[in-house]
Amino acid sequence: MKIAVCVKQVPDSWAEKKMVNGLLDRENVDAVLNDLDEYAVEEALRIAEAHGGNEEGGAHTVTVISMGPDRATEAVRKALSMGANDAILVSDSALAGSDALATSAILAKVIADGGYDLVICGTESTDARMSVVPAMLSARLGWAQLTFASKVTVDPAGKVSITRVTEAGVDEISAAFPAVISVVEKINEPRYPSFKGIMAAKKKVIDQKDLAAVGASAQSAWSQVNDATPRPARAAGVKVTDEGNGGQDLVNFLAEKKLI
């Protein structure tokens, strides 16, 4: 099987984020591999391992695919240190400010050219939190959409089934290869890169491509930010210490605010 995992480098979720000229300021914050993409990397590795592994020269490969600036190699390298075989990073200054539609178009082109059986993504990035790229990839590629998976079962002969878990309930869904999968947090426990893995990742190939090499052109964002204003910080209100009356104080507060 050829498995691709889409990952994104995002600002550390602890970092304070700011908008500059209608875009998230990515320059002045620590950048990390999107938390939720680690589950996708882990799941891809587990699928390969369940069917003989992704050792060099073996039957299965796990390729990391990302789009981002040069420094996104750090996030890609982390996915490689977890055990992925190789990576493709699309990096081109013309792609700065891409929206989800533009990003999905570039990723879909790379995926279509790579001849993968499965593409695995996290459910969302922790910066934009849109949850739309996996569905967009499926629509663009014309592949089956198997998203919000809490369980993935693969038959390497070309069939994949998932358990989809959302607020609408639980669905059992299956499809033939190729398919786009997104996995929810909790599907697995992502491994920490081992020392050996980190050392090995330094030697793994990150194929960095610009738009010309991908054979695609940049598309401007189809939505624009008019303005972005920091909201005033919430001020702390009344604080009481429970000396037996805390519960009743709480009820009185709710009654005063007409919340009960």
Added chain:
Amino acid sequence: MSTVLILADFSSDKATKTTAELATAGARIGSVTAVVLAGSGKGAALAATVNQGPIANVLVVESDDFASHGVAASADALASLVKEKSPAAVLIASHAFGKEVAARVAVLTESGIITDAVDVAADCTATQLVFGGSTTVHSKVSHGVAIITVRPNSVEADLSASSPAITNGTATIGSDAKKATISSSQPPVKGGRPELTEANIVVSGGRGTDGNFAPVEAFADSLGAAVGASRAATDAGWYPHSHQVGQTGKTVSPQLYVACGISGAIQHRAGMQTSKTIVVVNKDPEAPLFDIADFGVIGDLFNVLPKATEGITARTN
């Protein structure tokens, strides 16, 4: 007058309050047509429940593909209606299903997309609260039809009764949309409590519960509230992951949020700090969540919550 399509949202075969919220926002832009995607023979019954909010027309499309091919089939149908009706905007509920339908419709109709709007103005400008609610953003789709997903419980719904004209339509569902097949579907386990993202009141528990959510649940039930949990609590297996509030869980924006035994890591705040009123119960006076609480009780939740539950029950009986 321009047309606005909304994708009617259902729960247990009834239109949700979210449907009326979408209609309320949509009516600012134009005449609202609610699209009802139903299984064969089920359209009339579903359409009859779309009776609240400023809805001029209900357009019913029946196909068994919606149940067997889910998001992709629904998106194909909606996209074909968008091409047919050329609406000014398409408004869809901002949950997993709605966002994915919107994503595919945006691709299929070559339109820009905005997700998680908390408000939509007459000129289709969407308001979003980003970075965990710390920044307000106004943005606008600049290509094709404005595809906007609206967060439940954000727009104040006009719940007045309406009797829209109901018509039946057809829509095209392509073969690519039928590549994934749903073999079984189970509705969410309700447990008698409201859905977390739609609830007016949410009571959440964290590390301070030490695994015992009974007082949190009892207090929630006295208020008719949904129960949430911090990541620490769901990671420990104390409460189902589906109830996690925070950056990697659900984002809630209720009238009242009560955090019990939750210290308030920035990731948790990201999921709840746009709540209208925040109450914090924690025995650690230094818990950072107190900084954004309208009312804080420094005390053990195992003492405070049962007394509060008693107090609420006494008032309502």
